[in-house]
Amino acid sequence: MGSAITVQAVGQRTRSGDVILRDVSLTVDDGELVAIIGASGSGKTTLLDIMSGLRSPWGGSVLRAPGNVGYVPQGEAIHTALPLARTLRYAASLREVAGPDVAVVDVLRGLDLSGRSVVPVGDLSGGERKRASIAAELLAKPGLFFLDEPTSGLDPARGSELMRVLRRLCDDGTTVVLTTHNPLDADRCDKIAVLAAGGHLAFFGTPAAAREYFGADSLDEIYERLAGLGDPAKAWSRRFFPFSRTMGGVSPAPTIPPQPGQAILVPDAAGPLSAGPVSAPLDPVPDADFDDFDLETQALADAAATETANGAAGAAGAAGAAGVPRPANGAAGPATGAAGPATGAAGPANGAAGPATGAAAVGDAAGLDGAAGVTGARGPADVDGPAGAAAARAAGPAGVDQPVDAARWAGAADAATGPAGALRALRQWSVLTRRNAEILARSKLTLAILVGSPIAVLLMFLVLFRPGAFDPAHPNPAATEMILFWVAFGGFFFGLTYGLLAICSEFGVLRRERFAGLGAGAYVLAKAAVLVPVLALVDLLFLVVLRGLGRLPAVGGYPATFVTLLLSSVAALGLGLLISAAVSEPSQATIAMPIVCFPQVLFVGAILPVPAMALVGRWISYAMTNRWAFEGLGHSMGVQALWANGNSPLGAPLLASYGTTFNRAVAIDWLILAGFTVAFFAATIAVVIRKTRTAATTATR
Numbered sequence: 001m002g003s004a005i006t007v008q009a010v011g012q013r014t015r016s017g018d019v020i021l022r023d024v025s026l027t028v029d030d031g032e033l034v035a036i037i038g039a040s041g042s043g044k045t046t047l048l049d050i051m052s053g054l055r056s057p058w059g060g061s062v063l064r065a066p067g068n069v070g071y072v073p074q075g076e077a078i079h080t081a082l083p084l085a086r087t088l089r090y091a092a093s094l095r096e097v098a099g100p101d102v103a104v105v106d107v108l109r110g111l112d113l114s115g116r117s118v119v120p121v122g123d124l125s126g127g128e129r130k131r132a133s134i135a136a137e138l139l140a141k142p143g144l145f146f147l148d149e150p151t152s153g154l155d156p157a158r159g160s161e162l163m164r165v166l167r168r169l170c171d172d173g174t175t176v177v178l179t180t181h182n183p184l185d186a187d188r189c190d191k192i193a194v195l196a197a198g199g200h201l202a203f204f205g206t207p208a209a210a211r212e213y214f215g216a217d218s219l220d221e222i223y224e225r226l227a228g229l230g231d232p233a234k235a236w237s238r239r240f241f242p243f244s245r246t247m248g249g250v251s252p253a254p255t256i257p258p259q260p261g262q263a264i265l266v267p268d269a270a271g272p273l274s275a276g277p278v279s280a281p282l283d284p285v286p287d288a289d290f291d292d293f294d295l296e297t298q299a300l301a302d303a304a305a306t307e308t309a310n311g312a313a314g315a316a317g318a319a320g321a322a323g324v325p326r327p328a329n330g331a332a333g334p335a336t337g338a339a340g341p342a343t344g345a346a347g348p349a350n351g352a353a354g355p356a357t358g359a360a361a362v363g364d365a366a367g368l369d370g371a372a373g374v375t376g377a378r379g380p381a382d383v384d385g386p387a388g389a390a391a392a393r394a395a396g397p398a399g400v401d402q403p404v405d406a407a408r409w410a411g412a413a414d415a416a417t418g419p420a421g422a423l424r425a426l427r428q429w430s431v432l433t434r435r436n437a438e439i440l441a442r443s444k445l446t447l448a449i450l451v452g453s454p455i456a457v458l459l460m461f462l463v464l465f466r467p468g469a470f471d472p473a474h475p476n477p478a479a480t481e482m483i484l485f486w487v488a489f490g491g492f493f494f495g496l497t498y499g500l501l502a503i504c505s506e507f508g509v510l511r512r513e514r515f516a517g518l519g520a521g522a523y524v525l526a527k528a529a530v531l532v533p534v535l536a537l538v539d540l541l542f543l544v545v546l547r548g549l550g551r552l553p554a555v556g557g558y559p560a561t562f563v564t565l566l567l568s569s570v571a572a573l574g575l576g577l578l579i580s581a582a583v584s585e586p587s588q589a590t591i592a593m594p595i596v597c598f599p600q601v602l603f604v605g606a607i608l609p610v611p612a613m614a615l616v617g618r619w620i621s622y623a624m625t626n627r628w629a630f631e632g633l634g635h636s637m638g639v640q641a642l643w644a645n646g647n648s649p650l651g652a653p654l655l656a657s658y659g660t661t662f663n664r665a666v667a668i669d670w671l672i673l674a675g676f677t678v679a680f681f682a683a684t685i686a687v688v689i690r691k692t693r694t695a696a697t698t699a700t701r
């Protein structure tokens with residue numbers, strides 16, 4: 001049995017510097033069902049994310065066997081508008097599953113959801129929706145499957161059934177890692193990783209061994225022991241290091257404690273997490289920097305990963321290097337020192353032999369490290385990272401773990417170049433466009449907003465402005481100027497509102513689909529593919545109704561007017577999408593709306609002509625898309641001639657204050673608006689890429 005996942009001295013810090021996971025090392029074998037348990041906030045989700053590649057560790061390395069990776073997060077990660085079977089059908093198309101219809105029927109049957117296939121996902125119960133989320137990932141038949149609290153919210157019978165489904169997956173060769181708060185779930189697993197507060201690995205082994213190790217009758221007692229007075233978390237993890245060392249590896253199998261029975265409390269007198277009285281001498285594990293992740297190591301590991309990416313090889317090299325820790329660890333002695341080069345030498349050979357062998361070799365190396373110290377595990381990564389990467393490159397892709405996965409992971413579509421990458425992006429764009437259109441057609445609330453906002457604006461227009469302002473015989477210059485501005489602003493407003501909620505309201509789904517290989521460009525452009533035609537229709541109707549009811553000139557360059565208005569709307573759509581991608585939740589997008597709209601009113605030139613603005617105001621006006629739309633509309637509707645020749649004494653002074661504002665050829669306004677559009681869309685794609693970046697993405701760059 002080969003190693004599916006090798007976690008080597010992994011640690012994590014938050015941005016503020018708090019350590020939330022410390023030097024975790026473990027090896028999950030092929031086809032194993034593994035649970036991560038521990039108190040709330042102990043770092044289970046963090047460890048799961050790092051193991052899956054969704055998140056980069058601060059220090060250490062993770063090696064994964066090649067194959068599809070499935071990840072089911074704890075929260076909402078599936079669209080709710082469409083019927084379940086349709087949702088899964090789109091998920092299958094996006095993941096390029098062969099025979100998608102059959103695959104959907106199979107997963108529905110496997111998760112006991114066949115009877116719910118026509119029900120919209122939003123109408124399913126919480127438990128059913130959870131299973132629907134799992135079904136979406138199972139479509140691609142993942143080789144490694146990660147689930148964050150899959151049984152939470154399920155009744156005991158459904159929870160057991162789900163665990164049986166996961167067990168069947170393991171029997172078929174999938175490796176499954178999950179987090180859970182339910183001791184019964186954990187008991188059904190092959191191995192459990194027990195995390196103590198502060199992200200310490202307190203134990204990794206079989207559930208039976210865990211019970212003996214902690215001197216507990218049941219797994220729930222372990223929680224009490226970890227939380228109990230005199231059992232500081234750090235002490236438990238210290239205790240586990242020598243324990244795992246006695247078994248000759250990080251992942252001893254079978255895991256049998258050398259001295260079963262009541263656990264000896266090992267209070268930690270030195271660390272900041274000390275809580276209990278000293279009742280036994282401190283464990284002799286060398287832990288000079290137990291709490292401190294080696295930042296330099298991380299920097300070098302990053303460098304190794306970068307080198308790996310440049311060589312189109314893989315993080316396997318870097319990870320392999322991290323698994324060769326002894327030479328830098330003087331405390332480990334000559335034997336471990338010898339292990340380093342041996343593993344290094346094994347890199348290419350394992351690579352040639354295949355990824356599983358490679359992973360196993362690294363696992364062994366990690367095993368040799370065992371209790372030799374986390375410092376040792378980190379140190380050599382500095383030394384051997386690039387060399388390991390070079391070895392992996394020499395071995396060729398067969399010996400490379402992570403990048404093989406990465407080709408299907410988030411960022412792959414962004415990184416993919418050439419005709420194959422373009423074709424893939426085009427296919428994804430086409431599937432997403434169809435899905436967006438179907439979701440739009442079924443979502444009555446969204447449709448109501450899309451149709452309702454132009455109608456509301458139109459009605460306000462009609463009650464505010466009298467007809468005939470553009471009548472050459474009796475023009476009303478002040479009204480024409482305001483009409484022009486509010487037409488331009490209307491187009492801007494429609495585009496902005498269409499874009500504002502489009503991304504932030506489905507970020508969970510986006511993150512998950514990006515992890516499954518969705519390209520950011522395909523995603524953003526598929527939004528535009530559905531919303532731009534709707535905007536075109538709305539803008540057209542807006543002009544037709546205003547013209548029909550006499551609020552616009554009887555004659556004028558209407559094709560050019562329409563193009564200007566549409567470009568203004570599309571640029572605003574890009575701005576809306578950018579805001580939607582940048583914020584973390586819809587409420588923030590809503591707050592951003594007035595902040596964005598205000599300058600688009602003030603600095604456009606309608607309230608105060610641009611030539612009359614203060615210098616800074618004039619500079620700001622250049623950045624307002626609405627300014628270019630306003631001036632373009634004025635040009636196509638011939639306000640210059642109307643004000644100059646019309647029969648109104650107000651025309652001449654107005655013209656004087658605007659100067660040559662409306663003289664410019666409208667094509668220049670179009671070019672400027674198109675430039676804004678491209679910039680906003682490019683920025684949106686960049687933000688989506690940044691916000692959905694994963695460890696796998698990083699490894700490919």
Ligand SMILES: Nc1ncnc2c1ncn2[C@@H]1O[C@H](COP(=O)(O)OP(=O)(O)OP(=O)(O)O)[C@@H](O)[C@H]1O
Nearest residue numbers: 014015020038039040041042043044045046047179
């Ligand atoms: N991105 C982050 N920024 C800051 N703190 C974080 C971040 N991610 C996790 N944490 C913190 O790290 C700790 C561990 O979080 P994690 O979500 O891994 O815990 P957990 O064991 O999964 O908890 P639960 O059982 O409640 O789901 C928590 O204290 C959490 O607040």
Ligand SMILES: [Mg+2]
Nearest residue numbers: 044045046179
């Ligand atoms: Mg969690």
